Structure formats: structure tokens, C-alpha cells
Amino acid sequence: MSEHAPEIESYLGTTLKRRFCALADTLDSRAELEAIRRNIHQNPELAFDEVRTSGLVASLLESWGFTVTRGVGGTGLVGTLKAGTGARSIGIRADMDALPIHERTGLPYASANEGRMHACGHDGHTAILLGAAKQLARTQNFNGTVHLIFQPAEEIGAGGGAERMLADGLFERFPCDAIFGLHNHPGVEQGHFLFRAGPFMAACDTVTITIRGKGGHAARPHQSVDPILVAGSLVMALQSVVSRYVDPNETAVVTIGTLHAGHAPNVIPDSARMEISVRSFSPEVRASLETRIRQLALSQAEGYGAVAEVNYVHGYPVLINSERETEFARQIAEELVGADKVVTQAARITGSEDFAYFLQQRPGCFVRLGNGANQPLLHNPGYDFNDENLTVGAAYWTRLVERYLAR
Structure with a gap:
């Protein structure tokens, strides 16, 4: 037996005991997240008018123990949670605004605001990040600081929410070693993840x-x-x-x-x-x-x-995912859902995203999450976010934070 065997055995024992968030860990939040998502869907607000939405988000974050800073870049807000003594920090972003589209889904929770609709899934992105917030708060299985960034006005083009938050000192006030974001992707099977290092969106x-x-x-x-x-x-x-x-x-x-x-x-x-x-x-x-x-x-x-x-x-610049953070984000997805549900180098997307401004200032990765192969396209009056992704996305963000800020 090697003289180092006891040390190796001790190390492996510690590693094997460590457990990061799995899909099953967020299932008990499914009903709550669905209710939150549909509440937001029924009450859509356009760019820089997300007063009700940001108020709801802030109230929930505070009830879970986050420190909330309102009015960042207009109606944006940041929820901050610290655990342990770690010096590292991470940012996760969700967008909150709706589109000036008249909804034609016929759903019981369809938009109650005439001519406004969550036709891009930002209601789902917000609910997903709230699900991760709840899970991170109750387990606190990380060592460092997590900033959850709820951004207004992603849809309007130049002068949108990302630029406003950065001009308001986002990264100076809430330092992030890396930043990550997510968008649903109709036309791809629900729960499947798409990644691409380098230029990803136009x-x-x-x-x-x-x-x-x-x-x-x-x-x-x-x-x-x-x-x-x-x-x-x-x-x-x-x-x-x-x-x-x-x-x-x-x-x-x-x-x-x-x-x-x-x-x-x-x-x-x-x-x-x-x-x-x-x-x-x-x-x-x-x-x-x-x-x-x-x-x-x-x-x-x-x-x-x-x-x-x-x-x-x-308008928005090219969205460029950094190599290291994209590889890390891909590994988390494979750990969570399996390699068969992960596309490593997806095709470039000619749609645009103001998350690109964040990636100009910090390394990070923007992820696409399949919304269903036969679902209506984005910006369509018949579109709806797939609620099956709520717990998948919440578990993904939780695990990514836990692994990035591992004790």
C-alpha cells in the first residue's frame, strides 16, 4: 500500500460525500414556480415599466433572506446572498420585460394587459432564477457571493436594460468574477441544453x-x-x-x-x-x-x-461566450441531465441579445434551453413558456453556483 493511501482515501471520501443540486431537489418547488410564472405571464409589463414584476421578485427574494437592491438601471434589481468566507462571486441574470404583442393563446392565464404579452419567455426566465434563489437560500451549499440580476428592457434594442444597469455601476456595485444567462429555445426538445463558445448570437x-x-x-x-x-x-x-x-x-x-x-x-x-x-x-x-x-x-x-x-x-453587439466559462457551464449541464441532452457547439443564432454587453465586461456564458420541438416560435402571439423547464432551469442555476463557489 502506498504511503499516501490514507490521504487519498480521506480526500476521495470527502469528495464523494459532497453533493450538488440534482433535478429531484427542485421538484417540490414546481407548483410554486408555476404559479409565479403564470402570475407574471398574466400581468406583462413592457420595457422599463416592470414595476409590478420587480416588486414581486424583490418581495420573494427578501422573504428567502437575500439582500435586495432595487432601482438598478431603472426597474432592475439585484438579489445578493453570501455564504461562508469565500472571496469569489458569480452573477446570474434573468430578463423581465414583455413585448407589445396581442396574445392569442387562449390560456386561462393569458395576458390581462391588452397589447402586451410575454411572447419571449422572460416570465419563465424570471421564475427559473427565483427557483434557484429559493434553493440556494435553503441549502447555502456554496462559499462566496451570488448576485442574482433581474434585468429590465431586454427587448427594445439600443439603450436597453443591460446598458442601463452597467451605466448604473452594476459590476462595480456587485462584483462578479463571471456572469451567466439563459434563454429558452423553441424547436429544440424540452430540457435539452445548447452551448457554443465564441460568437453565438448576432x-x-x-x-x-x-x-x-x-x-x-x-x-x-x-x-x-x-x-x-x-x-x-x-x-x-x-x-x-x-x-x-x-x-x-x-x-x-x-x-x-x-x-x-x-x-x-x-x-x-x-x-x-x-x-x-x-x-x-x-x-x-x-x-x-x-x-x-x-x-x-x-x-x-x-x-x-x-x-x-x-x-x-x-444595436446589440455580437454575443461572445468565453471558452473557459462555456466549458464549465456545459459540464454542469451534462452532470445534471446527461450528455445526450447537451449540444456542445450549437449553430450560431441570428437573433440578438443585450446580455452581450455583460460579456464585453466579464467572462461568462449565455445558455439556450430547449422549450419543445413543436412549440410556437418566439415573438409569436401563440407562444408560451414550457413549465417543464422551471425545475430543470432552477436546478441548473443552483448546481452551477454551487460548483463555481464550491467549498
Whole structure:
């Protein structure tokens, strides 16, 4: 027998006795979490108006022993819990805002606020993090500090909740060695986890192009400069931006979401206006897209004798998961649900997320959690968060915190 055998045996004994959160540990909270989630779903609030939601979250966190700081970045809040004497800290974020969509699910807990709906699952993300909060508070099986970040206004683009919280000194006031976030993912089996190190979700820019021509009578178009004709030509020209000016090995999207002009069939209007969503995964492609879109707008208008005004707004940056934290988050998922329910290097997602701003300042990982293979897509009036994920997500966040801040 090796002279070190007693030490090894002692070490293994200690390690084997240590137990981190498992799926079964959060099952007794299922009914409560479902009630919380459906309460939030029935009372959706738009960006920076999440007064009721943040109040509910704060009340629950305080009842479980968290120190709660309200009004971070507007209606955001942070719940802090310390255990042991460890110096390390971790942040977990959930978003709280709804969308300006009229719900058509017919559910008994459907939105009671006309024209507002939790069509992206933020009600579920909030309930999941509250489930983890309750579990962490009752077991306190960690050594350090956990900051639970409940963020407002993820949906609005530039100037959203993440930027506001950072401007309000989020990481200076609540230091985090790493930060993690989660989003549900319709089209993937419920309870399956998706990970990707490096660029995972796209940058999102919004472009508004106003074409100014010369209005006139529909019967005498030669006396006018028709902005609708210019807009139609520009719509077709913009289809060449990705197909002919972006490397086929890169990913980019240019989508014209709105086009408005005129009010009567016998009148040529003075102007036309279009709004475009632009997605990309690298700074080089992002800059190239802006250059080409501006050139096309100006040249197309000039060619028809009109003038184009381009307002190009840079929105969320590319969401880039750090290698080390992504590998750690993946390991936690495999421990919790098994390797068969974990995708290690998922395909990039052309949707965008303001969690990207947090990852610009701290290492971390943004995780996707399957909401069901046949569930309605996000931002759809028929969408609903899958409540089967409530305890899965709560157990995942609990275990991740316990392992990151292991005693």
C-alpha cells in the first residue's frame, strides 16, 4: 500500500460525500414556480415599466433572506446572498420585460394587459432564477457571493436594460468574477441544453431610410419624382448585399421589415420610408454591411433624381461566450441531465441579445434551453413558456453556483 493511501482515501471520501443540486431537489418547488410564472405571464409589463414584476421578485427574494437592491438601471434589481468566507462571486441574470404583442393563446392565464404579452419567455426566465434563489437560500451549499440580476428592457434594442444597469455601476456595485444567462429555445426538445463558445448570437443594427422625392398627381408621373419607385428599386438592390458582398463563409442577414409610402391611389407621395434589421457576427462584416447599405441607398435615390437620408443605429453587439466559462457551464449541464441532452457547439443564432454587453465586461456564458420541438416560435402571439423547464432551469442555476463557489 502506498504511503499516501490514507490521504487519498480521506480526500476521495470527502469528495464523494459532497453533493450538488440534482433535478429531484427542485421538484417540490414546481407548483410554486408555476404559479409565479403564470402570475407574471398574466400581468406583462413592457420595457422599463416592470414595476409590478420587480416588486414581486424583490418581495420573494427578501422573504428567502437575500439582500435586495432595487432601482438598478431603472426597474432592475439585484438579489445578493453570501455564504461562508469565500472571496469569489458569480452573477446570474434573468430578463423581465414583455413585448407589445396581442396574445392569442387562449390560456386561462393569458395576458390581462391588452397589447402586451410575454411572447419571449422572460416570465419563465424570471421564475427559473427565483427557483434557484429559493434553493440556494435553503441549502447555502456554496462559499462566496451570488448576485442574482433581474434585468429590465431586454427587448427594445439600443439603450436597453443591460446598458442601463452597467451605466448604473452594476459590476462595480456587485462584483462578479463571471456572469451567466439563459434563454429558452423553441424547436429544440424540452430540457435539452445548447452551448457554443465564441460568437453565438448576432449583432443587431437598425437602419431607417427616408427617400424624398417630389409628390404629384398619379395621372402625370412625369412631373413628379416617385419615391415609391425608388424604394422598390432599393428593396431589390438590398438583396445583393449579403449574396454578393459578404464572404459565403460568414453569416449575415439584411431584412426589410417595414415600407411605408402614400395614402391614396391617385397621389404620388413626397416620401417613402423603410426600416431594416441587419445581423452579423464579426466587426468586419458589420462595418462592410453598413458601408454597402449606405452606398446603395444614396446611389439608388440619386439615380432617380431623389434624395435618401440614412439613419444607421448600432444595436446589440455580437454575443461572445468565453471558452473557459462555456466549458464549465456545459459540464454542469451534462452532470445534471446527461450528455445526450447537451449540444456542445450549437449553430450560431441570428437573433440578438443585450446580455452581450455583460460579456464585453466579464467572462461568462449565455445558455439556450430547449422549450419543445413543436412549440410556437418566439415573438409569436401563440407562444408560451414550457413549465417543464422551471425545475430543470432552477436546478441548473443552483448546481452551477454551487460548483463555481464550491467549498
